[in-house]
Amino acid sequence: MKLTREHLADLAVGAAFLGTGGGGDPYVGRLMVQQYLDEGCEVELIDPQDIADDWLVVPTAMMGAPTVLVEKIPSGEEAIASLVRLEKRLGRMAHATMPIEIGGINSTIPLVVGARLGLPIVDADGMGRAFPFLEMETFGVYGVSGSPMAVSNEWGDCALIEAVDNRQMEWLSRAVAIRMGGCAYIAEYAMSGAEVKRTAIPNTLTLAIRIGEVLRKAHDEHRNPIEALLGFLPSTLYRYGRVIFSGKIVDVMRETRAGFTMGKALIEGIGHFHSQMEIEIQNENLIARVDGKVKAIVPDLISIMNTETAEPITSENLRYGQRVTVVAVSVPEIMRTPEALNVFGPSCFGLKEPFTSIEEID
Amino acid sequence: MRIGIDVGGTNTDAALMDGPAVVAACKSPTTADVGSGIVAVLRKLLDMTGVSVSQIQAVMIGTTHFTNAVVERKRLLEVAAVRLGLPATKGLPPMTDWPRDLADTLGRHTFMLRGGHEFDGRKIAPLDEAGLIGVARTIRMRGLRSAAVTSVFSPVTPEMELRAAEILKNEVPDITLSLSHEIGRVGFLERENASIMNASLADLSQKVVSSFRNALRELSIEAPFYISQNDGTLMTPDYVERYPVLTFASGPTNSMRGAATLAGEKEAMVVDIGGTTSDVGMLMQGFPRESAVAVDIGGVRTNFRMPDVLAIGLGGGSLVRDEGARIGPDSVGYEITSRALVFGGDTLTTTDIVVAAGLEDIGDRFRVAHIPAKTIETALDTMHRMVDEAVDRMKTSADPLPVILVGGGNILVSRDLPSASKVIRPENASVANAIGAAIAQVGGEVDRIFSLEGTSREVVLTGAKVEASERAARAGADPASVKIMDIEEVPLAYLPGSATRIRVKAVGDLVIG
Numbered sequence: 001m002k003l004t005r006e007h008l009a010d011l012a013v014g015a016a017f018l019g020t021g022g023g024g025d026p027y028v029g030r031l032m033v034q035q036y037l038d039e040g041c042e043v044e045l046i047d048p049q050d051i052a053d054d055w056l057v058v059p060t061a062m063m064g065a066p067t068v069l070v071e072k073i074p075s076g077e078e079a080i081a082s083l084v085r086l087e088k089r090l091g092r093m094a095h096a097t098m099p100i101e102i103g104g105i106n107s108t109i110p111l112v113v114g115a116r117l118g119l120p121i122v123d124a125d126g127m128g129r130a131f132p133f134l135e136m137e138t139f140g141v142y143g144v145s146g147s148p149m150a151v152s153n154e155w156g157d158c159a160l161i162e163a164v165d166n167r168q169m170e171w172l173s174r175a176v177a178i179r180m181g182g183c184a185y186i187a188e189y190a191m192s193g194a195e196v197k198r199t200a201i202p203n204t205l206t207l208a209i210r211i212g213e214v215l216r217k218a219h220d221e222h223r224n225p226i227e228a229l230l231g232f233l234p235s236t237l238y239r240y241g242r243v244i245f246s247g248k249i250v251d252v253m254r255e256t257r258a259g260f261t262m263g264k265a266l267i268e269g270i271g272h273f274h275s276q277m278e279i280e281i282q283n284e285n286l287i288a289r290v291d292g293k294v295k296a297i298v299p300d301l302i303s304i305m306n307t308e309t310a311e312p313i314t315s316e317n318l319r320y321g322q323r324v325t326v327v328a329v330s331v332p333e334i335m336r337t338p339e340a341l342n343v344f345g346p347s348c349f350g351l352k353e354p355f356t357s358i359e360e361i362d
Numbered sequence: 363m364r365i366g367i368d369v370g371g372t373n374t375d376a377a378l379m380d381g382p383a384v385v386a387a388c389k390s391p392t393t394a395d396v397g398s399g400i401v402a403v404l405r406k407l408l409d410m411t412g413v414s415v416s417q418i419q420a421v422m423i424g425t426t427h428f429t430n431a432v433v434e435r436k437r438l439l440e441v442a443a444v445r446l447g448l449p450a451t452k453g454l455p456p457m458t459d460w461p462r463d464l465a466d467t468l469g470r471h472t473f474m475l476r477g478g479h480e481f482d483g484r485k486i487a488p489l490d491e492a493g494l495i496g497v498a499r500t501i502r503m504r505g506l507r508s509a510a511v512t513s514v515f516s517p518v519t520p521e522m523e524l525r526a527a528e529i530l531k532n533e534v535p536d537i538t539l540s541l542s543h544e545i546g547r548v549g550f551l552e553r554e555n556a557s558i559m560n561a562s563l564a565d566l567s568q569k570v571v572s573s574f575r576n577a578l579r580e581l582s583i584e585a586p587f588y589i590s591q592n593d594g595t596l597m598t599p600d601y602v603e604r605y606p607v608l609t610f611a612s613g614p615t616n617s618m619r620g621a622a623t624l625a626g627e628k629e630a631m632v633v634d635i636g637g638t639t640s641d642v643g644m645l646m647q648g649f650p651r652e653s654a655v656a657v658d659i660g661g662v663r664t665n666f667r668m669p670d671v672l673a674i675g676l677g678g679g680s681l682v683r684d685e686g687a688r689i690g691p692d693s694v695g696y697e698i699t700s701r702a703l704v705f706g707g708d709t710l711t712t713t714d715i716v717v718a719a720g721l722e723d724i725g726d727r728f729r730v731a732h733i734p735a736k737t738i739e740t741a742l743d744t745m746h747r748m749v750d751e752a753v754d755r756m757k758t759s760a761d762p763l764p765v766i767l768v769g770g771g772n773i774l775v776s777r778d779l780p781s782a783s784k785v786i787r788p789e790n791a792s793v794a795n796a797i798g799a800a801i802a803q804v805g806g807e808v809d810r811i812f813s814l815e816g817t818s819r820e821v822v823l824t825g826a827k828v829e830a831s832e833r834a835a836r837a838g839a840d841p842a843s844v845k846i847m848d849i850e851e852v853p854l855a856y857l858p859g860s861a862t863r864i865r866v867k868a869v870g871d872l873v874i875g
Contacts, residue, residue, distance in 0.1 A: 028454065028551075031454055031458060031459055031551075032453050032454060035453075035454065035458060065861075067548070067811075067863065068481055070548070070549050070550065070551075071481070071514060071515055071548050071549060071550045072447070072450050072451070072478070072480070072481075072486070072514050072515065072550070073447070073450060073451040073453055073454050073514075073550055073551065074450065074451075074453045075448075075449050075450055075451065075452040075453055076452060076453030077449075077452070112453075154449040154450040154452075154486070155449055156449075181480040181481065181482075181484075181486070182480070182481050182482075182861065248754075248755075250760065319758075320757065320758045320759065321754065321755045321756060321757050321758065322755070323755065
């Protein structure tokens with residue numbers, strides 16, 4: 001599938017939904033891709049089922065603070081330099097690139113790389129949403145090593161990291177990213193086509209585009225966009241979603257610890273939703289409770305949407321008085337296994353509650 | 363006494379104020395040259411009141427002239443857009459996301475050079491001074507008269523923009539410069555966009571400011587004059603000549619602040635009900651709460667601080683359907699005088715409901731005598747519910763607030779609102795803009811990313827407060843009256859270590875005389 005300008009607009013909305021409050025605004029990445037499209041470059045998505053088992057796929061991404069990225073716009077060469085450095089290290093050329101994170105800005109970085117290098121972009125990712133740490137990847141969960149990893153800046157400075165495990169890789173590269181100005185561009189989790197098929201969450205780029213499209217069309221046709229979205233999900237791997245609450249935000253608390261926006265949003269029920277919902281945030285929305293009872297929990301998606309426009313609202317834009325509808329969505333099974341929950345389940349964020357899937361919660 | 367003037371697209375309004383009291387107010391059509399419209403309205407005002415020009419201590423002007431020029435793509439200069447940030451930022455050259463016609467009007471003279479800083483003050487690259495001399499040569503060759511200079515993280519470290527200005531001024535002595543750190547905050551593309559737009563207004567701003575100056579001179583008004591900016595504070599004329607872009611959203615701000623003064627409230631919700639929509643905005647300490655999202659002006663993305671206004675589809679001409687259960691969002695608009703039932707038309711509007719309920723006497727009330735009582739009651743309920751919900755949505759806490767009703771459609775609200783502690787309908791609401799200009803104060807702002815390494819949050823905050831207060835005093839505020847209005851801290855997400863974005867705003871009373 002070849003991407004158009006319209007796809008990019010839809011992707012931005014879908015990526016924000018899948019970002020569950022975090023992941024950064026895809027505006028800058030989207031503009032860069034748009035520009036390449038205007039210049040005649042092509043952005044070609046390829047289904048993971050259609051790639052050869054012996055292909056080399058090198059995912060690309062940005063790591064660091066989105067707030068820095070919106071001021072220090074990339075040169076566009078950084079992620080490419082990282083990919084090229086990994087090719088050199090591995091002694092092989094990449095056949096394709098791929099997102100590591102579909103939520104937020106990182107849905108767009110591989111598109112920039114693909115457009116520039118003429119590489120196809122595998123329609124899949126390793127988070128299925130947004131997460132704060134690089135080890136939180138299904139790739140790693142199912143045995144792909146994140147290292148060797150390349151971290152680059154606009155100068156062509158490049159750090160090659162070979163870590164003993166993916167958590168250590170995250171720890172070391174984060175320090176490099178800070179030295180590079182708080183925002184750096186990476187290539188990591190290089191893997192074979194066979195490994196992509198085994199470890200990646202498939203078709204998430206097209207999923208994000210379709211989510212944006214479903215919301216846009218419902219809006220244009222004066223149908224309820226949230227209902228339209230919930231009606232669409234069963235045809236995807238995120239097969240179950242429902243409204244878990246609807247109401248008005250009555251309090252937002254935020255503070256920052258070690259690069260995390262930690263906080264809570266309190267929503268007072270409207271209509272047949274009684275009492276209050278409390279959503280705990282660590283950059284992303286992690287857990288939703290009503291009267292102490294869990295209504296949805298990470299890694300299932302908890303997306304806070306504007307009740308009228310169905311626009312997903314990011315953590316930093318939550319405000320008192322907003323009328324919001326909270327949608328919880330089941331993530332694909334590959335993200336819910338005990339191995340996966342060990343890496344990005346509730347306990348990895350310091351939550352005491354065990355994971356319970358949204359289908360099992362009444 | 364002070365005079366506030368609002369130069370709108372259609373009318374120029376003026377209000378004479380003695381302290382917080384409105385002595386008199388009047389309107390006159392806006393003229394193409396701006397100046398003669400101001401002279402006309404001021405003559406009228408002085409004649410009405412018999413006040414002599416020597417009693418006037420200050421004149422404050424609000425204008426939408428510069429916004430309109432950008433929206434209409436008229437009277438704009440070609441601009442040299444100079445960016446300092448390579449090798450970063452190359453991915454999106456200046457004016458990438460601009461509407462084609464506006465970028466063409468400005469000539470697409472873009473230059474990218476090495477320079478810029480990191481968030482923590484380190485250099486991305488040393489400033490390319492030789493490159494700047496080359497740019498200056500091109501500027502001379504192309505005969506450009508205005509340039510915008512934007513450096514990465516200049517709101518944190520402005521030194522490269524200042525040095526670039528020095529070099530360009532040296533090479534092209536008559537060039538007008540717009541430096542981004544004076545105009546916007548963190549958010550590179552938005553700040554650069556605003557700086558380029560500002561540069562394109564360099565000629566117009568000189569003309570408009572001198573027409574203001576000449577108008578006052580023609581009437582022998584010797585008092586100093588000021589122009590209001592986005593956040594409801596004042597700028598001196600020479601500052602506006604250099605930074606006209608800062609007037610872009612002054613209209614809604616002045617209107618809300620004017621309403622606050624008229625009602626004598628500082629913490630309140632302003633509901634401006636027009637013919638088609640109602641705009642609801644919140645006043646905190648007498649200033650509008652600002653919006654957090656990016657704002658498009660003339661199709662260009664900026665990050666100006668605009669009042670956070672919620673528009674709902676309820677106005678005096680809104681259509682009433684389903685026996686009063688559904689109102690708007692469509693409206694008969696300016697055709698109300700022919701299409702509403704009370705004016706002999708065939709469309710049931712909110713105004714008809716108010717007349718039918720016996721609350722107002724507009725047009726021919728016998729034409730609405732047939733409307734069932736139940737429809738009237740339901741429609742009144744719906745209208746009040748819409749306003750009440752909008753007010754509640756804009757609040758920052760659950761406590762009830764006073765609601766100030768302005769605009770011609772304020773007749774729609776006749777009952778108490780559950781979200782309001784009281785409902786106020788001030789006199790002279792139609793010149794709220796001019797009044798808002800007249801009462802404006804002087805402000806100073808700091809908005810930067812601070813590194814907390816080797817220092818503490820308290821030290822950094824105190825420094826930022828002092829700097830904002832100093833800026834306010836430099837802009838003409840009485841130092842004794844300067845207060846910190848607003849502090850916002852946004853730590854950088856996904857970045858462990860200690861960097862935080864701090865924004866502090868200070869305002870004070872203008873020193874008069």
